[in-house]
Amino acid sequence: MALAVLAVVLAVENRGLVEIRLLIPVVTLPLWTALAGMLIIGIVVGLLVGRPRK
Template structure:
């Protein structure tokens, strides 16, 4: 019988630790900066949604636009694979 090491135990369970790539770190940093920018802009603003004019906090408009952009990018990349 051979003793189990942490490497062999991790390889069997499929939970080997991977270091984040420079691209992943860049995306994480840009995401955090984007969230800081969004939540620093708290004043109310008027936004025209086709016909009606809506007054809402600017951070909600920025966050909503960011989420829509993320979803568009996510689904377009997912379909290419």
Template structure:
């Protein structure tokens, strides 16, 4: 017995392919939050002093915020991968 196919040629009950299947409400929310975070980061361009254990470093605030966002994303990805 063969599986039924839709007009597009995919098997009935199968996963949707393409962009429509990838854009879930959770992914859209994460994309919007990522864009808002990037806007926030690049709007803060003043210099700031940050103490890295011992040395005092003066860097643009946007660079410090971007570095922390990337570190947070890496930690989140690591722990989500371990949970599966």
């Protein structure tokens, strides 16, 4: 429950627009969206790297 409240506070406090360059195109989006995207990418990479090998 506390993590959900912190996530909402983080999203509300980081509503400003940021420009992110993806090689050639420049994408403008809210900061909370960029942070959430990087969190998801980090989780996926962590799961792939931390997976036991056969």
